[in-house]
Amino acid sequence: TLFICRCGSTNKGYNHLPLPPGPKASWLGKVSLPQKYQWRTYARWKEIYGDIIYIYVFGNPILVLNTAKAATDLLEKRGSNYSSRPIRTMVVELIGWDWLFSSMSYGSRWKRHRNLFHTYFRPNDTTVYHPLQVKEAQTLLRNLLHKPEDFRYHCRRVAAAMILNVTYGHQVAEGGDDYVALADRAMSSLATAGIYGTYLVDYLPVLKHVPVWFPFASFKRQAFEWRKFTREMVNKPFNMIKEQMRQGSAAPCLVAHELEKCASGFDFEDEDIIKNVAATSYAAGSDTFVSAVLSFFLVATLYPDIQCQAQQELDSTLAGRLPDFGDKSQLPFIESLCYELLRWNPVTPMGLAHYASDDDEYQGYRIPKGTTILPNVWAILHDPEVYPDPMAFNPRRFVDRKYNASVGINPMPEPAFGFGRRMCPGRWFAFDAMWIVVASILTVYDISKAVDENGQTIEPKVEYTSHLLSHPKPFKCRVAPRSPKARSLIQQTAFLA
Numbered sequence: 022t023l024f025i026c027r028c029g030s031t032n033k034g035y036n037h038l039p040l041p042p043g044p045k046a047s048w049l050g051k052v053s054l055p056q057k058y059q060w061r062t063y064a065r066w067k068e069i070y071g072d073i074i075y076i077y078v079f080g081n082p083i084l085v086l087n088t089a090k091a092a093t094d095l096l097e098k099r100g101s102n103y104s105s106r107p108i109r110t111m112v113v114e115l116i117g118w119d120w121l122f123s124s125m126s127y128g129s130r131w132k133r134h135r136n137l138f139h140t141y142f143r144p145n146d147t148t149v150y151h152p153l154q155v156k157e158a159q160t161l162l163r164n165l166l167h168k169p170e171d172f173r174y175h176c177r178r179v180a181a182a183m184i185l186n187v188t189y190g191h192q193v194a195e196g197g198d199d200y201v202a203l204a205d206r207a208m209s210s211l212a213t214a215g216i217y218g219t220y221l222v223d224y225l226p227v228l229k230h231v232p233v234w235f236p237f238a239s240f241k242r243q244a245f246e247w248r249k250f251t252r253e254m255v256n257k258p259f260n261m262i263k264e265q266m267r268q269g270s271a272a273p274c275l276v277a278h279e280l281e282k283c284a285s286g287f288d289f290e291d292e293d294i295i296k297n298v299a300a301t302s303y304a305a306g307s308d309t310f311v312s313a314v315l316s317f318f319l320v321a322t323l324y325p326d327i328q329c330q331a332q333q334e335l336d337s338t339l340a341g342r343l344p345d346f347g348d349k350s351q352l353p354f355i356e357s358l359c360y361e362l363l364r365w366n367p368v369t370p371m372g373l374a375h376y377a378s379d380d381d382e383y384q385g386y387r388i389p390k391g392t393t394i395l396p397n398v399w400a401i402l403h404d405p406e407v408y409p410d411p412m413a414f415n416p417r418r419f420v421d422r423k424y425n426a427s428v429g430i431n432p433m434p435e436p437a438f439g440f441g442r443r444m445c446p447g448r449w450f451a452f453d454a455m456w457i458v459v460a461s462i463l464t465v466y467d468i469s470k471a472v473d474e475n476g477q478t479i480e481p482k483v484e485y486t487s488h489l490l491s492h493p494k495p496f497k498c499r500v501a502p503r504s505p506k507a508r509s510l511i512q513q514t515a516f517l518a
């Protein structure tokens with residue numbers, strides 16, 4: 022029996038079904054949730070509660086999905102019910118990330134943003150950006166030559182340079198860039214407040230009405246502080262392009278092209294949508310990419326045999342030149358290495374939260390409307406039945422795809438990019454960028470363990486941050502040209518730039 026009650030919720034007659042298993046809340050509605058590396062705890066809880074875990078905190082139902090099957094069954098096959106996002110009081114309403122379309126509820130407003138994004142980052146076809154990606158990967162090679170110890174900063178720069186060129190036609194300055202600095206400040210609030218439930222106001226939205234001067238309202242004062250940067254991040258570059266257009270000096274880019282359509286009055290989008298899509302591309306695409314590339318530096322430092330195998334493949338295919346996208350099909354090991362980077366320590370170990378828009382039934386359990394759905398991407402990509410020896414970094418697992426398909430192991434790590442209708446729409450651009458950066462670096466550089474002032478080798482630890490977006494914690498490594506010929510190959514790229 023299906024009827025719609027007065028509050029708008031449909032009751033599909035699931036009330037008699039039990040809720041999925043999970044830890045019980047105290048009478049205050051509190052469950053001791055893991056504070057750090059939640060993905061590992063939830064993966065362990067699979068042994069106790071099973072593939073899906075239901076947690077009820079302060080009136081908020083949460084469902085953790087620990088297997089690929091549960092994630093596919095719900096987030097993909099039942100996409101019409103599970104493609105929304107939970108309401109994020111701290112991040113969206115108070116800090117002002119309402120322009121981030123990755124946080125928007127499922128519906129026509131979100132769809133217009135996503136469609137505009139797809140116009141510029143087409144599914145399976147971002148070849149138009151290959152020249153830009155090659156050029157920026159080569160700039161990275163030169164920057165590594167000048168200051169190899171700053172490899173972390175150079176990774177951030179290459180991400181910014183690729184995305185900001187597409188969206189704002191912006192050339193990122195070599196030494197330090199105002200927009201990147203502004204975006205970094207804004208993004209730090211997202212890293213801190215991004216995981217659902219970091220602030221009590223996420224569970225109890227009524228707290229947003231507490232006056233700012235109230236003694237316990239430090240979260241609100243903090244939110245207002247951050248809000249300035251969030252607004253500037255979306256408005257400043259957009260206004261800059263408008264000004265450049267007035268002066269006739271704007272470079273071709275997403276924003277300029279869309280604003281021209283507005284001016285011609287033909288098939289145009291609202292200015293707000295253009296503004297939001299451009300800023301979301303940077304917010305969603307820069308730190309994610311940086312995390313994956315930093316994992317590459319870590320892995321190259323720790324596993325010289327893997328680095329060596331990759332370099333053998335590059336040397337025999339390229340015979341002394343730098344790689345281009347035309348070489349991709351000849352370099353299956355490099356491609357597999359990039360896939361393994363995404364699997365081994367996924368950039369978003371708990372994915373991005375989805376949301377049940379209506380009551381549902383799954384495996385005999387009731388999933389109430391309004392449940393926040395957390396796909397445990399880390400657990401899915403470390404399932405020993407699917408990825409044998411899951412903790413090992415082993416790109417070879419992806420090389421023979423035919424064999425893998427025939428025995429049902431090592432599928433492509435697509436969950437690293439999320440699920441269903443909200444799956445990352447920048448994944449083709451992101452994967453190409455990773456591929457060219459990894460291939461270019463390994464062609465001309467050796468990455469190895471750094472040595473301290475006493476001549477002792479520094480052993481890097483495999484340690485990641487416990488944020489929504491998980492990064493390798495700072496570590497040291499040595500980045501040196503492989504040979505005098507490699508050095509001159511790097512220097513020659515300056516003449517092509």
Ligand code: HEM
Nearest residue numbers: 123305306309310313368373438439440443444445447451
């Ligand atoms: C290695 C790099 C990247 C990883 C691992 C990654 C991962 C993800 C994940 C897990 C999601 C959430 C999917 C879901 O809700 O199920 C997502 C969403 C998104 N990503 Fe990426 N991403 C990467 C790079 C990029 C890049 C380069 C761009 C832009 C050029 C981008 C744009 C977006 C956008 C706009 C969304 C929001 C989609 C929506 O809510 O409809 N991503 N990404």
